[in-house]
Each structure stands twice: as structure tokens, then as C-alpha cells.
Amino acid sequence: MPHVKVKPFDTDTIEMHLEKDERFVFRALSQKNSDELLGLYYEGNAFVLQIKKREDAYLIKPDSISRPLDVNKIKRALALLTETLNLVVLHSNIAFSVNKPSLAENANKKIKDFEAPQFTREEIAIEVGFGSGRHLLHQAKKNPEVLFIGIEIHTPSAQQVLKQIALQGIDNIWIVNYDARLLLEMMPSNSCNDIYVHFPVPWDKKPHRRVIGTSFIQESMRVLSVDGRLELRTDSDQYYRYALETFSAYPKIHFHVEKNSDIAVTSKYEDRWRAQEKDIYTVTVVCMEHSEGKVMDYDFTFDRQKNREVTAEICTLKTAVHEHFFIHFEECFVMKEKKGMLVRISFGSFDRPEQKYLFVTQHDISYYPQNPVKTETNYRAHQQIGEFIYG
Ligand SMILES: C[S@@+](CC[C@H](N)C(=O)[O-])C[C@H]1O[C@@H](n2cnc3c(N)ncnc32)[C@H](O)[C@@H]1O
Numbered sequence: 001m002p003h004v005k006v007k008p009f010d011t012d013t014i015e016m017h018l019e020k021d022e023r024f025v026f027r028a029l030s031q032k033n034s035d036e037l038l039g040l041y042y043e044g045n046a047f048v049l050q051i052k053k054r055e056d057a058y059l060i061k062p063d064s065i066s067r068p069l070d071v072n073k074i075k076r077a078l079a080l081l082t083e084t085l086n087l088v089v090l091h092s093n094i095a096f097s098v099n100k101p102s103l104a105e106n107a108n109k110k111i112k113d114f115e116a117p118q119f120t121r122e123e124i125a126i127e128v129g130f131g132s133g134r135h136l137l138h139q140a141k142k143n144p145e146v147l148f149i150g151i152e153i154h155t156p157s158a159q160q161v162l163k164q165i166a167l168q169g170i171d172n173i174w175i176v177n178y179d180a181r182l183l184l185e186m187m188p189s190n191s192c193n194d195i196y197v198h199f200p201v202p203w204d205k206k207p208h209r210r211v212i213g214t215s216f217i218q219e220s221m222r223v224l225s226v227d228g229r230l231e232l233r234t235d236s237d238q239y240y241r242y243a244l245e246t247f248s249a250y251p252k253i254h255f256h257v258e259k260n261s262d263i264a265v266t267s268k269y270e271d272r273w274r275a276q277e278k279d280i281y282t283v284t285v286v287c288m289e290h291s292e293g294k295v296m297d298y299d300f301t302f303d304r305q306k307n308r309e310v311t312a313e314i315c316t317l318k319t320a321v322h323e324h325f326f327i328h329f330e331e332c333f334v335m336k337e338k339k340g341m342l343v344r345i346s347f348g349s350f351d352r353p354e355q356k357y358l359f360v361t362q363h364d365i366s367y368y369p370q371n372p373v374k375t376e377t378n379y380r381a382h383q384q385i386g387e388f389i390y391g
Contacts, residue, residue, distance in 0.1 A: 327345065
């Protein structure tokens, strides 16, 4: 990850830039140690840099909650910062390589883009956990009339495929670097013709982390149009049996199984399993029913009517565990002259938690850098957060 190590400097000098440079949004000091946060608005992205102070050097790096996928953007932001603040750089990895291809900007989608998606094709297919992207790229080139939405939780894989999309000039792929289970909840009903899940991680010891589960199949059937297909390929006997059990428990479902069937393009994983002569199972589930539209009018604003002062007590809140969700107040950062606070929190469902900052000023609170994903669980956690704060 891009970072710079600089000679210790007077971080109070940042305050001056907050007043005159709109790219500098806030500076907040940890209540736990000497760390600081610096909020930037740069090239269309709101994100946070952490300043970690050590005696001999300060380390400046993006935080994991808000960092943009495009590492070159982070490098440019760090370069801007060191230049603007006149910092003495002791070590950095922000040099640009002219040979490195850039990421396909138009293909790089955020979870927020799915609140009111403007799909660029009528036909849509989804690939969950595309890894190296071999299957996704092949399908997109073969079917230019279809929009392929690739969802991958592993950031370097998403970055690699975005580079390939730019290099090969492909215009019918969207890449989302997120948990596929959450993204499916955001997709409109009956919108999709195919969902591919090839060689998901079996997670035999941590089954709650499996992509396929009851709510995944429920959401897939809602998102697929009638006759649309969900295709699972796996080399794992245990996962195969688990998937059959999960699918069988779902009412009004039709599926069939093939063993060692060929497909047009094999992935790296598939090549490996074939070389080891492992059996490969393909389970195809066909959607039989039209689904109702999904209304997602969850409101993540806090109740301004209460108009009560939010005090530093918010920094003393810790953890609350409910049946379907949890809320964990992690760390509190305070702005100069107590103009406001940033509280880092994680919350939501146990297997797909959200991480955000609460941006707190005297009479207003909002999520930073943006609202949580519009799921029911997040909304219930949000209501509880409001109650904790306002009582
Ligand atoms: C074993 S690899 C298979 C990759 C590819 N489909 C193939 O056949 O080569 C599983 C992939 O799923 C991704 N993954 C795991 N859980 C995910 C989730 N909840 N949402 C999106 N991607 C996920 C992993 O990062 C990994 O790239």
C-alpha cells in the first residue's frame, strides 16, 4: 500500500490548509494515542490518511475504510501532501511506474452506484469471486451485448482485472470490490440472466464465511429473471454436498448436477484441480418464478429534530451485541477546539460487518465517507446507533 515516512513535523501546520484549501477536509486527533487523521477530498474521492507518529519518523498512509481502489490516486494524494506541507521524505513507495497500466475508471463501480444503477446493457450476468478474471474477461469478449458484473472481495484481484479491462479496451464489464453477498442484496429483482460462482473458497472450518448460504440463494432467485441460471462449480466434495443441501431446502427450485463437464474457458483453479485429476461438480439452479420488486428506502440520516448536543460521551460507548447485528465503537478522534469528532465504528451483520466513521459536529451526525450499504440489518444497527447517541 502506498505510504510515506517523513521527518517529524508540526502537524498543527495542517490547520492553516484546512481554512484555505478545499482538498483538506478535517484533521482529528486520537484520544488513545498520538495518531492523527487527515480527511482529504481528492480527484472525486473522500478519503482519510492516518498519521502515525514515532519518535524518529511519521508514517502517513491511507486508512482501510475509505481508501480508493486506484493506488495511483493514493500516490498522487500523498505526493500532494508532502509537497504542500513541505515535508522531508525519509522513505516512500509512491514513485510512479510509466509502464504500469492504469485501471479502467468506467468499469470501477462502488457499492453506492447500485442504489440506483444505470446498467449499460439490457442483459446482465454476475460473476461472484472472479479471482484472476480469466472466465469473466472471456465471457465479456464473447458476449458484447451482455453487461458482466464481476464482484471480488480481494482488492489486488479487482485491481488486476481493472488493468486488463483498460488494456484490452473492454466496455461491458463492471468491477465491484466488495462482498458479493451484500451486493446481491442491492441488485434489482428479475434483472439478471446468469450468476456464476466458480470454485468458491470452501471454508470448511468457518462455514459462516461461505458465499453460498440460505440468504444468498434467496437473493439469487430474486435477482435472476425467469429461466435465469445460477452456476456453481466446485472441486470440493464437502462444499458440493453442502450446496445441494442448501438448494434443496429452498422451496420451488429446480437444479441439476453434472460431473467433470467442460466449459469454454477454465480458470487457474480449475486447471490445478484437473491436473490433480480431481472431480469437478457443476450445479445449475434455474429460476422458476418472477419476483416482487425490492424497496430499499432505508434512511441513514440521524434525527436532526432531536437537535441535542452530542457530547464527548460518545467516546465512552463500546460494544453492543443484538440477535442479528452488533455495534462496536472502536476509536474516537477529536478535531481542534472541539469543532467536532470522528468515531470509528464497525456494525451490522456478524459475517458482513460495515466499517465507517461517524462524523459528529455539535448538532449533526453523518457517516463518513458515505452512508452504509442499504440492507435491513445495517438499517437496524443504524437505528440503534441513533438511540445510543441521542437516548
Ligand atoms: C478459490 S478462488 C476462485 C477464483 C475464480 N473463480 C477461479 O475459478 O479461479 C475464490 C475467490 O472468491 C473470492 N471471494 C471469497 N469470498 C467472497 C465474497 N464474499 N464476495 C466476493 N468474492 C469473494 C476470493 O477472494 C477468491 O478470489
